[in-house]
Amino acid sequence: MSTFDAVPDLGLNWLDASGDHAEIVLSTRVRLARNLQGHAFGPRARVNDREAVLSRVRQHSDRLDSLEGATVLHMPDLDARRRTILLERRLASRELIGSADADPANGTAVVVSGRHPLNVMVNEEDHLRLQSVVSGLRLREAWSQVDRLDEELGRELPYAFHHEFGFLTSCPTNTGTGLRASVLVHLPGLVLTKEISKVLHALGQVGLTFRGLYGEGSEVVGNFFQISNQTTLGKSEEDLLDHLDQVVRKVIQHEREARQVLLRDAGSVTEDKIWRAYGLLRYARSLSFEELMNLLSGVRLGVSLKLLPELRVYTLNKLMIFTQPAHLEEAAGRDLTPSESDAHRAAFVRRILGSEGDVSPDGPESSDERPAPGA
Amino acid sequence: MDCENCGEADAVIHLTQVVNNKMSSLHLCEQCAAAKGLETEGPPAASFPLQEFLAEMGGESPAPAPAPVDEKCGFCGLTFQGFRKAGRLGCPHCYISFEGHLRALLGRIHNSTQHVGKVYLPPDPTASQLERRLEGLRGQLRRAVDAEDFERAAGLRDEIRILEAEGVT
Ligand SMILES: [Zn+2]
Ligand SMILES: [Zn+2]
Numbered sequence: 001m002s003t004f005d006a007v008p009d010l011g012l013n014w015l016d017a018s019g020d021h022a023e024i025v026l027s028t029r030v031r032l033a034r035n036l037q038g039h040a041f042g043p044r045a046r047v048n049d050r051e052a053v054l055s056r057v058r059q060h061s062d063r064l065d066s067l068e069g070a071t072v073l074h075m076p077d078l079d080a081r082r083r084t085i086l087l088e089r090r091l092a093s094r095e096l097i098g099s100a101d102a103d104p105a106n107g108t109a110v111v112v113s114g115r116h117p118l119n120v121m122v123n124e125e126d127h128l129r130l131q132s133v134v135s136g137l138r139l140r141e142a143w144s145q146v147d148r149l150d151e152e153l154g155r156e157l158p159y160a161f162h163h164e165f166g167f168l169t170s171c172p173t174n175t176g177t178g179l180r181a182s183v184l185v186h187l188p189g190l191v192l193t194k195e196i197s198k199v200l201h202a203l204g205q206v207g208l209t210f211r212g213l214y215g216e217g218s219e220v221v222g223n224f225f226q227i228s229n230q231t232t233l234g235k236s237e238e239d240l241l242d243h244l245d246q247v248v249r250k251v252i253q254h255e256r257e258a259r260q261v262l263l264r265d266a267g268s269v270t271e272d273k274i275w276r277a278y279g280l281l282r283y284a285r286s287l288s289f290e291e292l293m294n295l296l297s298g299v300r301l302g303v304s305l306k307l308l309p310e311l312r313v314y315t316l317n318k319l320m321i322f323t324q325p326a327h328l329e330e331a332a333g334r335d336l337t338p339s340e341s342d343a344h345r346a347a348f349v350r351r352i353l354g355s356e357g358d359v360s361p362d363g364p365e366s367s368d369e370r371p372a373p374g375a
Numbered sequence: 376m377d378c379e380n381c382g383e384a385d386a387v388i389h390l391t392q393v394v395n396n397k398m399s400s401l402h403l404c405e406q407c408a409a410a411k412g413l414e415t416e417g418p419p420a421a422s423f424p425l426q427e428f429l430a431e432m433g434g435e436s437p438a439p440a441p442a443p444v445d446e447k448c449g450f451c452g453l454t455f456q457g458f459r460k461a462g463r464l465g466c467p468h469c470y471i472s473f474e475g476h477l478r479a480l481l482g483r484i485h486n487s488t489q490h491v492g493k494v495y496l497p498p499d500p501t502a503s504q505l506e507r508r509l510e511g512l513r514g515q516l517r518r519a520v521d522a523e524d525f526e527r528a529a530g531l532r533d534e535i536r537i538l539e540a541e542g543v544t
Contacts, residue, residue, distance in 0.1 A: 038467075041464070154495060159495050160467030163507060165477070167490075168467045169464075176492060177492040231486065233485035234486060236514075236515065237492045238519070238522070238524075242522070
């Protein structure tokens with residue numbers, strides 16, 4: 001347990017909203033899938049395959065510059081809540097952390113660099129998944145981080161590589177570069193002006209895919225979308241990244257234009273929605289995660305349009321991460337029922353919004369512990 | 376409700392608005408949503424919606440191969456049928472065992488079968504691996520120069536010089 005707490009900000013550095021276009025682009029992630037020669041992968045890997053892979057990674061994790069000060073978190077040694085926290089922080093996948101019915105497999109681990117925004121999932125679908133997550137739109141930075149780690153690791157460990165097919169992966173959709181770059185964007189303007197379907201269609205046409213955040217009833221929640229490259233073979237890493245970068249910049253430009261249209265044609269309605277969202281977040285006593293995400297979308301739009309000037313994007317990013325179920329339970333120090341979880345979520349949001357500055361036009365409020373008027 | 380794209384099928388995917396489910400939204404049928412890349416398989420377990428959203432894309436099962444075969448990988452024992460079922464290969468050697476089928480499959484998925492990205496050099500390279508790596512680096516250098524990314528070009532040039540020196544000794 002102590003090793004878990006020892007990890008410095010444990011994969012949260014991307015929250016700081018320091019990157020380009022951070023009010024629209026939450027984060028940029030670049031991931032490389034790699035496998036070692038001579039071992040079966042994924043479901044066909046035996047315990048000794050997985051343990052051999054992990055022990056080779058452990059052996060080198062301290063000596064590589066990119067992994068300086070790294071912590072190796074072996075999944076079977078962590079309790080379910082801690083594993084879920086790794087999932088909620090994007091350091092581990094659902095497959096890696098196991099489930100209530102199936103404990104995490106021996107040899108599954110996450111290595112978190114102590115100095116760089118880098119981590120390695122060990123024995124997921126592929127032996128190694130090297131990833132870098134940074135704030136804002138910074139494909140080049142994320143790539144150069146992960147590229148350097150890849151060079152360092154590849155000099156020590158024999159990767160499976162084929163002269164025609166490139167890096168060999170468990171799933172053929174990753175073969176070649178093994179590179180998946182994803183940019184997480186917030187597009188309320190395009191959704192509200194109904195331009196989003198055109199944009200999504202255009203993304204498909206140029207070989208990119210996107211995912212929304214799904215809640216109940218297949219709805220895309222909070223107007224957040226993840227845009228990624230679809231193919232990994234036949235183009236160089238730089239070409240894949242440049243293409244994604246260009247397209248995302250166009251999407252951002254369309255989003256900005258849509259927001260101007262909204263302000264021009266529906267300014268008072270938009271402003272009302274933003275303030276209502278802020279008011280609900282500020283005073284609600286119970287919030288589901290999905291409701292929180294939808295309200296945060298409105299508030300984020302307001303901050304970006306300078307209608308809610310006192311709030312920082314960093315605060316909004318923090319609210320998204322720390323209101324997830326395992327984070328709430330960790331803060332409470334116990335398991336929570338769904339309704340307790342909703343109450344804790346609302347309380348956390350009130351506390352953060354209270355301490356990060358009240359943007360009420362009627363003057364500052366010193367503490368959210370004081371009940372709201374009429375509450 | 377009808378799909379706003381084709382106006383024919385029932386809309387099953389709904390993009391929500393900024394707040395309070397009151398402003399405009401987009402409604403699509405399953406087919407149109409899929410065509411736009413929206414996944415239509417049901418909502419995720421309610422407890423970790425964010426992670427579901429952040430989860431890797433990919434992993435769609437590849438298109439079926441032309442004819443059923445029962446070739447078997449000599450290293451991990453996976454049959455080609457087994458691969459078709461799971462969509463996952465069992466080990467690096469599977470790429471040799473099922474090379475022909477995979478070439479066709481990769482061509483369909485990626486529209487290419489030739490890797491043109493980083494060329495990997497194992498810890499103890501042979502002369503031909505060294506030569507291939509050099510070729511790859513020279514290609515990257517050309518692209519970096521074309522893109523006027525001179526910082527990267529300089530790094531690549533250094534790397535090429537080091538490898539060329541190694542090849543000589
Ligand atoms: Zn339709
Ligand atoms: Zn095999």
